[in-house]
Amino acid sequence: MAPFTPGFLGRDRSADTTLPPGQYLTHDFPVLSAGPTPRIPLDRWEFTVMTEAGVVRRWSWAELLALPSETPTVDLHCVTKWSKLSTDWEGVSLDTLLGDVDTAADYALVRSYGGYTTNLPLEDLLDGKAWIAYRYDGEELPSEHGGPARLLIPHLYLWKSAKWVRGIELLIEDEPGFWESLGYHNYGDPWREQRYQGD
Amino acid sequence: MTDYLDGNVLAGPLREVFGVDLTTAGTRCVGCGQAAHVAELRVFTDAPGIVARCSGCDNVIMRLVRTPDAAWLDLRGTTALRVPLG
Numbered sequence: 001m002a003p004f005t006p007g008f009l010g011r012d013r014s015a016d017t018t019l020p021p022g023q024y025l026t027h028d029f030p031v032l033s034a035g036p037t038p039r040i041p042l043d044r045w046e047f048t049v050m051t052e053a054g055v056v057r058r059w060s061w062a063e064l065l066a067l068p069s070e071t072p073t074v075d076l077h078c079v080t081k082w083s084k085l086s087t088d089w090e091g092v093s094l095d096t097l098l099g100d101v102d103t104a105a106d107y108a109l110v111r112s113y114g115g116y117t118t119n120l121p122l123e124d125l126l127d128g129k130a131w132i133a134y135r136y137d138g139e140e141l142p143s144e145h146g147g148p149a150r151l152l153i154p155h156l157y158l159w160k161s162a163k164w165v166r167g168i169e170l171l172i173e174d175e176p177g178f179w180e181s182l183g184y185h186n187y188g189d190p191w192r193e194q195r196y197q198g199d
Numbered sequence: 200m201t202d203y204l205d206g207n208v209l210a211g212p213l214r215e216v217f218g219v220d221l222t223t224a225g226t227r228c229v230g231c232g233q234a235a236h237v238a239e240l241r242v243f244t245d246a247p248g249i250v251a252r253c254s255g256c257d258n259v260i261m262r263l264v265r266t267p268d269a270a271w272l273d274l275r276g277t278t279a280l281r282v283p284l285g
C-alpha cells in the first residue's frame with residue numbers, strides 16, 4: 001500500500017472530501033420550512049413520549065431545562081444538498097429522556113407543533129446520537145430554526161431533525177413520516193446518499 | 200425565507216405530471232371546507248418538496264416531490280380536484 005501523502009490524515013474541514021457524497025459546503029444556515037412557523041408560548045409548551053402501550057410521559061419547558069444538558073458540536077447534512085460543519089448546540093440527550101421508559105418498540109415517530117412528522121428506528125435516538133436541542137450557537141434557538149426546541153439527529157439527513165418538536169411516539173410497526181411517505185428515503189443516511197426511496 | 204408563494208408556482212410542476220395547466224383547477228380543503236383555485240393556495244417551496252396549504256386553516260392541500268425518476272403527488276388535503284375542460 002502506498003504511504004499516505006502529507007495532509008491526508010489531517011482532516012481539512014473545508015475540503016469536499018469531508019462531506020457526504022453529493023453535498024456542498026455552506027457557511028450560512030438555510031431555512032427550510034414546509035409551512036408557517038409555529039409560535040408556541042413556553043408556558044404551554046410540552047414534550048411528550050408515548051409508548052406503544054399508550055403510557056405518556058410529559059416534560060414542561062421548565063422541566064426540560066432542569067434536565068442535564070449536553071453541548072454537541074455536529075455537522076448538518078440537508079437532503080437539498082447543503083452541508084454545514086461544526087455547528088454548536090445545547091440540549092438534552094434522548095438517552096436522558098428515554099432512559100427509564102418501558103418499551104419494546106423498535107420504531108419512533110416524531111411529531112412537531114404544526115403537524116410535521118418524521119420516522120426513524122428507535123435505536124437511532126439512543127447512545128448519544130440525538131438530542132432535544134434548545135440553544136444554537138450560544139443563543140436561544142430561533143423559531144425559524146425550530147425553536148423553542150427541535151430534534152437534533154445529525155447522523156441522518158436534516159429532515160429527520162424535526163423542528164418545533166412536540167413529542168415522540170414509540171411504535172412496534174414503522175410508520176412513514178411527512179417526507180418519508182412521499183418519495184424520500186425511509187432512513188436517510190447521508191453517507192450512503194439515501195435521499196429517495198430506492199437509493 | 201419561510202414566506203409562502205401563491206399557487207401559480209405549481210403551474211410548472213403540475214404541468215410536468217399532467218400536461219395541462221392546473222392552476223385554475225378547484226380544490227376544497229378537507230380541514231375547513233374552504234374552496235380555492237390551485238392558484239390561491241399558499242405554497243411553501245423552501246423544503247425537500249412543494250407543500251400547498253389552505254389559506255383558511257393552513258391544512259396541507261397537496262404535496263409534490265420530484266425525485267430523479269418520478270413525481271410523487273399527495274392530494275389527500277382536497278376532497279376533490281375540479282379540472283375545467285372545454
Ligand SMILES: [Zn+2]
Nearest residue numbers: 228231253256
Ligand atoms: Zn382549510
